Amino acid sequence: MNPTDPPPPTSPGPAAQTPPLLVVMGVTGSGKTTVGAALAQRLRVPFADADDFHSPASVAKMSAGIPLDDDDRLPWLRSIGAWLAAHAAGGGVVSCSALKRSYRDVLRESAPQVCFVHLAGDQQVVSRRVAGRPGHFMPASLVASQFATLQPLQPDEHGVVLDLTHDVDRLVEDYLAAASPGGAPPPADPGGAGGATDRGGRS
Numbered sequence: 001m002n003p004t005d006p007p008p009p010t011s012p013g014p015a016a017q018t019p020p021l022l023v024v025m026g027v028t029g030s031g032k033t034t035v036g037a038a039l040a041q042r043l044r045v046p047f048a049d050a051d052d053f054h055s056p057a058s059v060a061k062m063s064a065g066i067p068l069d070d071d072d073r074l075p076w077l078r079s080i081g082a083w084l085a086a087h088a089a090g091g092g093v094v095s096c097s098a099l100k101r102s103y104r105d106v107l108r109e110s111a112p113q114v115c116f117v118h119l120a121g122d123q124q125v126v127s128r129r130v131a132g133r134p135g136h137f138m139p140a141s142l143v144a145s146q147f148a149t150l151q152p153l154q155p156d157e158h159g160v161v162l163d164l165t166h167d168v169d170r171l172v173e174d175y176l177a178a179a180s181p182g183g184a185p186p187p188a189d190p191g192g193a194g195g196a197t198d199r200g201g202r203s
């Protein structure tokens with residue numbers, strides 16, 4: 001083949017890359033909305049906030065300080081799954097707590113290729129953030145139940161774990177580093193979320 005010829009049609013190139021389809025997950029106040037919007041802007045894909053998919057009854061429940069249960073969350077997760085499926089071809093970012101493995105399984109049923117970006121960190125830091133956040137329905141009293149419900153990503157789940165204490169620009173860079181072909185460097189503290197921990201996720 002002449003070196004100036006275009007590559008054959010089967011050659012993988014940038015155009016062959018699948019657009020990123022991400023769920024930014026974590027407990028209330030972990031920064032899902034803030035970081036999810038920044039990631040979507042950087043990746044030039046649409047963004048959705050799962051808070052906007054809750055029924056009025058679920059919002060009233062959380063506002064009253066009562067945690068949602070599995071039955072409350074199932075129709076909500078299915079509607080987020082539908083959003084992911086509708087954005088699978090072009091890419092997208094949705095911020096959604098996705099606290100349990102079974103909840104992430106519901107999302108994967110609709111969008112098997114989805115990559116989870118877990119903003120992980122300390123309960124005290126998160127409680128301070130939620131208590132200091134004006135105009136949101138979620139009371140700080142629900143932070144403890146969110147941590148009690150949280151099931152971290154398991155080794156077979158497509159995703160990355162990021163340290164929620166990093167600033168937003170740094171978190172975007174952390175994600176990009178973890179998703180790049182070389183992957184992220186090992187975290188400083190393998191037991192925590194000291195950097196970006198690659199859970200086998202590529203997007």
Ligand SMILES: Nc1ncnc2c1ncn2[C@@H]1O[C@H](COP(=O)(O)OP(=O)(O)OP(=O)(O)O)[C@@H](O)[C@H]1O
Nearest residue numbers: 028029030031032033034129133138164166167168
């Ligand atoms: N990386 C960050 N560093 C410092 N503050 C942050 C960071 N990310 C978000 N915050 C702040 O923390 C608060 C919670 O952020 P945000 O609303 O994005 O969290 P969330 O996970 O979407 O919460 P919820 O699930 O309750 O909607 C906000 O006041 C936000 O400005």
Ligand SMILES: O=C(O)[C@H](O)[C@@H](O)[C@H](O)[C@H](O)CO
Nearest residue numbers: 027028029051068097098138
């Ligand atoms: O699964 C849940 O309990 C909910 O998704 C909550 O996490 C809220 O939506 C959110 O965190 C508050 O904004």
